[in-house]
Amino acid sequence: MRLSELSFRGRAAIVTGGGSGIGREIGLGIARLGGRVCFADMDPDKAESAAAESRAGGSESIAVRVDVTRADDVDRMVGAAREAFGTVDVLVNNAGGASGPSFRIGRVCKLSEQDWDDTFAVNLKSVFLCTRAVAPLMLAQERGSIVNMASLTGQFPFPGLPAYSAAKAAVISLTQSLAMELAPHVRVNALAPGLIETPRTSLNRRPEQLGQLLSNVPLARMGSPEEVADMALYLASDAAAFISGTVMDCAGGQMWLTRDGRPAFRDLDRAD
Numbered sequence: 192m193r194l195s196e197l198s199f200r201g202r203a204a205i206v207t208g209g210g211s212g213i214g215r216e217i218g219l220g221i222a223r224l225g226g227r228v229c230f231a232d233m234d235p236d237k238a239e240s241a242a243a244e245s246r247a248g249g250s251e252s253i254a255v256r257v258d259v260t261r262a263d264d265v266d267r268m269v270g271a272a273r274e275a276f277g278t279v280d281v282l283v284n285n286a287g288g289a290s291g292p293s294f295r296i297g298r299v300c301k302l303s304e305q306d307w308d309d310t311f312a313v314n315l316k317s318v319f320l321c322t323r324a325v326a327p328l329m330l331a332q333e334r335g336s337i338v339n340m341a342s343l344t345g346q347f348p349f350p351g352l353p354a355y356s357a358a359k360a361a362v363i364s365l366t367q368s369l370a371m372e373l374a375p376h377v378r379v380n381a382l383a384p385g386l387i388e389t390p391r392t393s394l395n396r397r398p399e400q401l402g403q404l405l406s407n408v409p410l411a412r413m414g415s416p417e418e419v420a421d422m423a424l425y426l427a428s429d430a431a432a433f434i435s436g437t438v439m440d441c442a443g444g445q446m447w448l449t450r451d452g453r454p455a456f457r458d459l460d461r462a463d
């Protein structure tokens with residue numbers, strides 16, 4: 192399939208965290224290109240709103256409430272998708288983020304054990320649980336594509352976000368293991384977004400931080416969820432049939448350093 196012919200016609204997808212931000216745009220994009228989508232989210236109203244929008248466009252999409260950190264919930268989510276669609280061809284492990292105070296920039300000494308565990312559960316364990324539940328279907332049908340949402344912080348650790356950075360680095364490693372393990376019929380890739388304007392980032396950002404954040408981005412703006420979604424659509428589709436085990440950045444050239452090479456964040460002490 193050439194990029195100009197991109198289509199998910201006849202394909203069924205699960206998008207975790209599909210109720211908001213990047214996941215919502217990925218799910219809506221797959222549906223617009225002819226796919227059926229299971230919008231899976233902890234927030235059932237947001238998931239249903241995304242599924243309803245894609246149904247209005249003609250897709251047979253569904254919404255499922257799931258906590259991706261719980262194996263029983265994940266198995267139920269995959270069961271619901273199978274019941275509705277017969278199978279699963281695409282899995283987008285997008286649900287994630289940094290829980291509670293760990294999202295604030297701060298030193299490791301202030302990070303609670305609970306925040307560490309929660310951050311690893313939602314960003315890393317979720318990828319294991321969802322992949323474990325879906326991989327047998329993909330292996331049996333000899334077709335499947337998995338896209339994991341990592342982060343630029345997984346490649347260039349972000350001072351002040353140790354749990355999130357380490358969990359996303361582990362998502363990249365897990366992506367590479369799975370790409371080898373599930374080949375040759377199932378492809379596994381990761382995306383590493385930088386600063387993307389979503390409900391989560393605008394809520395967590397202090398207004399005075401924006402200028403400082405953007406000073407670290409060579410392209411001098413935040414990315415949009417649509418820009419990340421387009422990369423996910425490519426990786427999930429047959430247009431990327433020879434691509435597996437890769438990590439693609441969507442970060443405006445950002446490398447967590449200022450353009451003159453100084454550390455990106457100098458306000459750790461203030462944040463503590």
Ligand SMILES: NC(=O)c1ccc[n+]([C@@H]2O[C@H](COP(=O)([O-])OP(=O)(O)OC[C@H]3O[C@@H](n4cnc5c(N)ncnc54)[C@H](O)[C@@H]3O)[C@@H](O)[C@H]2O)c1
Nearest residue numbers: 208211212213232233258259286287288342384387389391
């Ligand atoms: N926005 C960014 O700047 C950015 C940058 C790098 C990576 N990412 C990654 O992209 C992904 C999406 O981020 P976003 O900014 O769109 O976030 P968002 O908060 O807008 O959306 C995340 C969605 O996931 C759902 N969710 C959270 N925990 C869940 C759970 N346990 N089970 C099921 N659903 C759950 C939320 O209800 C929400 O609808 C995350 O993995 C995030 O780490 C985002």
